Amino acid sequence: MMKPFAYLKAKTPAEALAALNSKGARIHAGGTDLLGCLHDHLFTVDKVVSISGIKEWSGMTGRPDGGLKIGCLTTIASIAASAVLKEKYAVLAQAASEVASPQLREQGTIGGNLCQRPRCWYYRGDFPCARKGGETCFAVEGENQNHAIFSNGPCFFVHPSDTAVALSALQARLTVAGPAGTRTVPIESFFLAPEKAIDRENVLEPAEILTEIHLPAPAAGARSSYRKIRSRQSWDFALTSVALWLQVDKGMVSQARCWLGGVAPAPWRAAAAEKLLAGKKLNAALAASAGQAAAEGAVPMRDNAYKVEMVKGAVEESLLRLLA
Numbered sequence: 001m002m003k004p005f006a007y008l009k010a011k012t013p014a015e016a017l018a019a020l021n022s023k024g025a026r027i028h029a030g031g032t033d034l035l036g037c038l039h040d041h042l043f044t045v046d047k048v049v050s051i052s053g054i055k056e057w058s059g060m061t062g063r064p065d066g067g068l069k070i071g072c073l074t075t076i077a078s079i080a081a082s083a084v085l086k087e088k089y090a091v092l093a094q095a096a097s098e099v100a101s102p103q104l105r106e107q108g109t110i111g112g113n114l115c116q117r118p119r120c121w122y123y124r125g126d127f128p129c130a131r132k133g134g135e136t137c138f139a140v141e142g143e144n145q146n147h148a149i150f151s152n153g154p155c156f157f158v159h160p161s162d163t164a165v166a167l168s169a170l171q172a173r174l175t176v177a178g179p180a181g182t183r184t185v186p187i188e189s190f191f192l193a194p195e196k197a198i199d200r201e202n203v204l205e206p207a208e209i210l211t212e213i214h215l216p217a218p219a220a221g222a223r224s225s226y227r228k229i230r231s232r233q234s235w236d237f238a239l240t241s242v243a244l245w246l247q248v249d250k251g252m253v254s255q256a257r258c259w260l261g262g263v264a265p266a267p268w269r270a271a272a273a274e275k276l277l278a279g280k281k282l283n284a285a286l287a288a289s290a291g292q293a294a295a296e297g298a299v300p301m302r303d304n305a306y307k308v309e310m311v312k313g314a315v316e317e318s319l320l321r322l323l324a
């Protein structure tokens, strides 16, 4: 049976922050992940604080510098449908359109998508794994076909969020509010590798809320895309995904960003591929070499070496599509 908990629907940011500042309190945004976690006894709560009614944290507005502010409660569906995003930040709109199912996209929020808990079957199942305070990651010796090929351990889950990978390629900055005030965290520093923290996936302290996502103004000549490979074409998490952002000037790549999903406990930067692409004319041969470079450093486990080939192919294919 689920442990009883108190429930509060906050009406203002101040009310939400005050309500969260007590032991055992948790945020409820769309609830599509939180309720599953409680139902599966992944953790218990004393108080659930719904932030879904806070208008200040919903929707998108332009920034004075030409960038965009996205409130944490903006639904995945509205991000997928946004004409502005499709035109200026295609990688994010495409990633959002690949999240889960239409129903989950309508209910789920971008803040919740970034803060959702791992989907590893040992973590979600009835196993005392390292992430739940146990001594071992069962994926190391067990069923590891969906697990990480880039991880220093001790835990080998893959981060489940599609939008996290896209926002990494866009170099988003996140606003975090808490009892000590407000701080800005570059998305690159938001997610925590398991060797830094085994019991949480990001830098948020218990009473902190991710309130806003800020995108820089689109650069001249920039284009971007998101490619997700999954086992089935209905809802499913990524086996591998690629978020690409390129700035192209007279056919030459002046800057490249290449981030991978489905392969590591946090969005994974394919730095060798970025380095290879910068300053070169994009063609089929370069796309193939960048695909090879993107897989550098991968250490597959017994059943997931296929992801190494998937990374190579997905990066190459994404580059060729942007070239077309």
Ligand SMILES: Cc1cc2nc3c(=O)[nH]c(=O)nc-3n(C[C@H](O)[C@H](O)[C@H](O)COP(=O)(O)OP(=O)(O)OC[C@H]3O[C@@H](n4cnc5c(N)ncnc54)[C@H](O)[C@@H]3O)c2cc1C
Residues within 6 Å of the ligand: 026, 027, 028, 029, 030, 031, 032, 033, 034, 035, 036, 072, 076, 098, 099, 100, 101, 104, 107, 108, 109, 110, 111, 112, 113, 114, 115, 116, 117, 160, 161, 162, 163, 204, 208, 209, 210, 211, 235, 236, 237, 238
């Ligand atoms: C069947 C299924 C398939 C799915 N497939 C995919 C997929 O393919 N790709 C993908 O990316 N996702 C997928 N998801 C995950 C889904 O997208 C998330 O459940 C959803 O985005 C979470 O949003 P939410 O608003 O419902 O979050 P909630 O469930 O309300 O919250 C999720 C977690 O984040 C915390 N949280 C929520 N908002 C904030 C905030 N603003 N600041 C700090 N902490 C916060 C909550 O306390 C909770 O721990 C799937 C989920 C399901 C159930």
